[in-house]
Amino acid sequence: MSNVLVETKNLKKYFPHRLGMVHAVDDVSLTIREGETLGVVGESGCGKSTLGRAILRLHEPTSGDVLYDGKSIIGLKSREFRPFQTKMQMVFQDPYSSLDPRMSVFDLVADPLRICKTVPKAQLPEKVSETMELCGLPATYNNVYPHEMDGGRRQRVGLARALVLDPKFIVCDEPVSALDVSIQAQILNLLMDMQEQRKLAYMFITHDLCVVRHISNDIMVMYMGQVVEYAKKEEIFAHQAHPYTKALLSAIPTTDLSRRNRERHVLKGEVSNPINPKPGCRFAPRCPYATAKCSEPQPLVEIAPNHFVACHECSKG
């Protein structure tokens, strides 16, 4: 098995709010190995983007630790942090707002190099064109501006910007959810090709379970800032245990007509307020199996090798 590249330990990120603290990410521990992909699934507001950003220190974590290659990156001064920054990059969700409209494609891709200075100035144009080519942007795009491109090509620019620094780890925050399906497949294939060629580790944040099943090795399901289930992909799709994971899976629309009349677990209600949540299971208000015991804290329990679930019903045996 390959080395652990990125690790978080009891990572927490709280945001102050008029009424208390928003527990955006609450006690998340994860490991991502070199060349592997962790898929983080959850609904909007579950803290998956905040988690990705906290790992890259785009949000300074409230407590807990982030290790890159065994070294803690929390508390490092910006100069000490710079070498880590070039190794850990991000691809953003919205290819429309994450690119400066006044910069050409060449400048957009060259920008990280100019800031981080990972290659000598003389080699910069070569490095930029090489990366652009890799991402399917021929040199004819050098002087094209973002508004002249469609979403798929813009997302290629976003990916090129991340790859140009030769990172080892990329947080992909819903990189394909704004794209058309035929373009989505192109970008997913590109991401997977890059991973194979460069042994990249991805943290792939998405709400689309089909995409996550396609691209991930491990899957982490989050609900209101907490991990409710964490396992290998095959395990989670074959033996999902947490009621929330089950509901998520049954809610996916499928083109398979034979699944049309399957039993659906349509959840009632919506995600409750993440401000000062009560100690127990946060999914309990929507859970069809909730009991009195759910008001107690639910630790992650290993119910099968490397299969963790935060639900007392699933772990008792």
Place this chain on the structure above:
Amino acid sequence: MENLLEIKDLNVIYKTDEAIVHALNGFTLSVKKGETLGLVGETGAGKTTMCLSTLRLLPDQVGEVVSGSIKYRNIDILKASKKEMLKLRGAEISMIFQDPMSGLNPVMRVGDQIKEVLNLHFPDMSPKDKDARVDEVLTLVGITPERKDQFPHQFSGGMKQRVVIAMALVAEPKLLLADEPTTALDVTIQAQILALMRELKEKFDSAMVLVTHDLGIVAEFCESVAVAYAGEIVESGTIEQVFARDKNHPYTKGLFNCIPDLTSTAPRLTPIPGYMANPRDLPKGCKFANRCAHCTEKCMAAVPEMQEVAPGHFIKCNLFEKGASGQ
């Protein structure tokens, strides 16, 4: 059954400073009473333009219907007066917009925005009934009525979309044009909303055009489906006909192949190569020709005829020409 909406050979262009954008090119579609039709297509397929044309909401001076006709019941939409259209919009035909931000007024409380529809179409309703109706419809879409005094910026993207859906549903329209209504929502909420829309649809016997790019939603939710590409319908039929994957337009086939699903084990997806034809400079023949593996000279020369491959199942492709061997 009688057709509620009939669009025939519609051509719509957008005039910009630099060029003329051909958004719809011979778009033909009919919706039966009480039917749920899934309109599938990617960006630029003309899905939204079709909805806007039906409501006569194309941007002034820019969008123009060049030819074709739109008939709702016995009303010729393209010839209807402004006053008639005002009566139709919201009460008879209603639209759920794709982008919740542009559908909501940022300086108006969401409850008041929903009530605006009632004020317009039910002037005789008492204020108390209106408030009750707003509470009811908000609860239906999963928002606690206490939040009706909040402003759009206090809602998340998904919640805003629900407000928009509430606005469209409050007057109980006969035809609902839902332009990607659940794209911005989470899957569990999407399941709720789709279940809710199905329930309301049955209750009021209204028809719906569900515009989406998600073939899964169409399979689960609709009775018939139409696939749009570059401003025309390339395939239409019942769900069973199209999703049997027996006879499909090459584009539909491509769409099926490039979505990851829960059962396939292929290590890589098969994307449709290339990009959609530029709507400012469309090819003379089949619009999909440059991305199609079965392209022949005939495809480049002229737009293929619509072929009926089975009763009610139409495919606009030369592969299915009478006498040809097919795929």
